[in-house]
Amino acid sequence: MQRFEQQTAIVTGSANGIGLATARRLASEGAAVIIADLDLAAAQQAAQEIREAGGTALALPLDVTSRSQVETMLATVLAHYPQVDVLCNIAGIAHGAPFLEIPDDKWRQTLDVNLTGVFLCSQIVARHMVERKIAGRIVNMASTNGLVAEKNMTHYNASKFGVVGLTMTMAIDLAPYNIRVNSVCPGLIRTRLTQSAIANPEWSADYLKKIPLNRFGEPTEVAAAVAYLASTDSGFITGHQLVIDGGQLTF
Numbered sequence: 312m313q314r315f316e317q318q319t320a321i322v323t324g325s326a327n328g329i330g331l332a333t334a335r336r337l338a339s340e341g342a343a344v345i346i347a348d349l350d351l352a353a354a355q356q357a358a359q360e361i362r363e364a365g366g367t368a369l370a371l372p373l374d375v376t377s378r379s380q381v382e383t384m385l386a387t388v389l390a391h392y393p394q395v396d397v398l399c400n401i402a403g404i405a406h407g408a409p410f411l412e413i414p415d416d417k418w419r420q421t422l423d424v425n426l427t428g429v430f431l432c433s434q435i436v437a438r439h440m441v442e443r444k445i446a447g448r449i450v451n452m453a454s455t456n457g458l459v460a461e462k463n464m465t466h467y468n469a470s471k472f473g474v475v476g477l478t479m480t481m482a483i484d485l486a487p488y489n490i491r492v493n494s495v496c497p498g499l500i501r502t503r504l505t506q507s508a509i510a511n512p513e514w515s516a517d518y519l520k521k522i523p524l525n526r527f528g529e530p531t532e533v534a535a536a537v538a539y540l541a542s543t544d545s546g547f548i549t550g551h552q553l554v555i556d557g558g559q560l561t562f
């Protein structure tokens with residue numbers, strides 16, 4: 312099934328991890344994907360792999376915290392493709408620290424990338440969608456940390472709770488333009504962000520007790536959920552937070 316034939320999707324943070332899995336998934340379903348990432352070398356490598364697999368992909372440099380860079384990125388996309396149909400805001404960072412020890416720069420950086428980045432990319436791309444009357448879809452990366460708290464993750468939790476609020480409110484404001492906005496809330500997914508924690512057998516065994524399915528998630532499993540929310544299969548869903556956590560939040 313080619314759900315994204317003739318469509319263009321921007322995926323931020325798609326040089327690695329969940330973003331990369333999302334770009335691959337959308338490309339495999341016919342989308343022209345924009346690999347927009349801070350790490351241009353890795354983005355170019357990812358785009359090359361997608362093209363070699365028969366997909367369509369373009370790598371572009373992007374720091375999601377910069378309005379001018381997001382505007383330049385969109386202008387470049389529109390020089391290559393007629394319009395943007397889908398925006399997946401996946402770029403994100405995570406630093407752990409006890410609340411009493413969080414330095415100002417880590418607080419600001421986490422909020423800048425994880426929350427302000429989603430705002431900037433969404434506002435700039437949504438303005439384009441409204442102007443062109445595109446029935447666009449925006450999928451934001453929240454987290455289970457956007458719904459419940461986790462020790463030593465105050466700044467990350469604040470950013471992801473912010474993404475949930477942003478998603479719900481954007482969904483209301485953009486609904487009159489037929490633009491749908493949803494978020495995904497993954498639990499623990501195997502990526503480089505989590506690899507050092509997962510590599511610790513004691514930590515892993517302890518954490519797995521919290522997950523009814525008794526395993527960590529894979530980036531492809533989040534990508535499948537993002538693709539669903541980005542497709543017309545989810546046509547009556549907006550302002551929703553889709554949890555992908557092996558049942559962790561049921562406790």
Ligand SMILES: NC(=O)c1ccc[n+]([C@@H]2O[C@H](COP(=O)([O-])OP(=O)(O)OC[C@H]3O[C@@H](n4cnc5c(N)ncnc54)[C@H](O)[C@@H]3O)[C@@H](O)[C@H]2O)c1
Binds near residue numbers: 325403498
């Ligand atoms: N891995 C998990 O368990 C998990 C769980 C829930 C949510 N998430 C979220 O999923 C997203 C992706 O995480 P991941 O685990 O794939 O991490 P990752 O580190 O593998 O990938 C993140 C990507 O974002 C890019 N990036 C970072 N800052 C950027 C910026 N300012 N502008 C543009 N790109 C930037 C990085 O270069 C990288 O390619 C993040 O938002 C993260 O918070 C991850």
